[in-house]
Amino acid sequence: MSFRVCVLGSGSRGNSTWVATEKTRLLVDAGFSRRETLARLSALGERPELCTAILVSHEHTDHVNGLPKLAADWKCPVYLTAATHAALPPGTNLPACETFTAGERLTIRDITISPFAVPHDAADPVAFTFEAEGVKIAVVTDLGYVPELVKQRVRGCHCLIFESNHDLEMLKLGPYPWPVKQRVMSRQGHLSNLATADFLSGDEFDGQARILVLAHLSETNNHPEIARLSAVQALSCRATGEQPEVHLAMQSAPTNMFRW
Numbered sequence: 001m002s003f004r005v006c007v008l009g010s011g012s013r014g015n016s017t018w019v020a021t022e023k024t025r026l027l028v029d030a031g032f033s034r035r036e037t038l039a040r041l042s043a044l045g046e047r048p049e050l051c052t053a054i055l056v057s058h059e060h061t062d063h064v065n066g067l068p069k070l071a072a073d074w075k076c077p078v079y080l081t082a083a084t085h086a087a088l089p090p091g092t093n094l095p096a097c098e099t100f101t102a103g104e105r106l107t108i109r110d111i112t113i114s115p116f117a118v119p120h121d122a123a124d125p126v127a128f129t130f131e132a133e134g135v136k137i138a139v140v141t142d143l144g145y146v147p148e149l150v151k152q153r154v155r156g157c158h159c160l161i162f163e164s165n166h167d168l169e170m171l172k173l174g175p176y177p178w179p180v181k182q183r184v185m186s187r188q189g190h191l192s193n194l195a196t197a198d199f200l201s202g203d204e205f206d207g208q209a210r211i212l213v214l215a216h217l218s219e220t221n222n223h224p225e226i227a228r229l230s231a232v233q234a235l236s237c238r239a240t241g242e243q244p245e246v247h248l249a250m251q252s253a254p255t256n257m258f259r260w
């Protein structure tokens, strides 16, 4: 009875999530510096040095910034796909690597991990579900739209950590250069509040998750209350079921530690 998850921080300046049981501690993405990661974990009462493994979703800086130093420090294996490994910045030295393939389950001690492909402009981007003690958690960010595969994979989740990157109007009117706006809006970019709301209100979402964490919010092209309201309104359109708690993962501080 100790499966737990916390988004240590999320956004374009760094992403990292801690998923743990009594026996196993996983860092999902290492987007913060070693110092910042240690500080956030310690403040939560976790022991970072006991990290079992680091998993990498894709090679973008906001997911791997602290990776070389953390992997060296903890001497723990880094799990990633071969294509993501090849796309890491030149000179990235990892002490121990384990490669996985999207679509193939892997087990690290008592946690079963299912990596699956997501549409994003990286070499081989994946999202993950984690299962232990009868509980399923999904961590799904950095995708341009919600394909059928993603809808299937997040079914049965108790906790859904899901991207709600930008408000379309704020992005269109905002300061980003046009090519960057196009990239964010593309099918290989990031999910808008509207795209996330469409998924949450649709029939293909089973509505079982009791905890929904909106993640990878843009600090420039979104506002936390706009993202929250969009998700809450989408969920209220659902005919049946209890509403999940809606939380926001922010850049500057961790979410609650959610426990089962």
Ligand SMILES: [Zn+2]
Binding pocket: 011, 012, 015, 060, 062, 063, 142, 216
């Ligand atoms: Zn990202």
Ligand SMILES: [Zn+2]
Binding pocket: 058, 060, 120, 122, 142
């Ligand atoms: Zn990315």
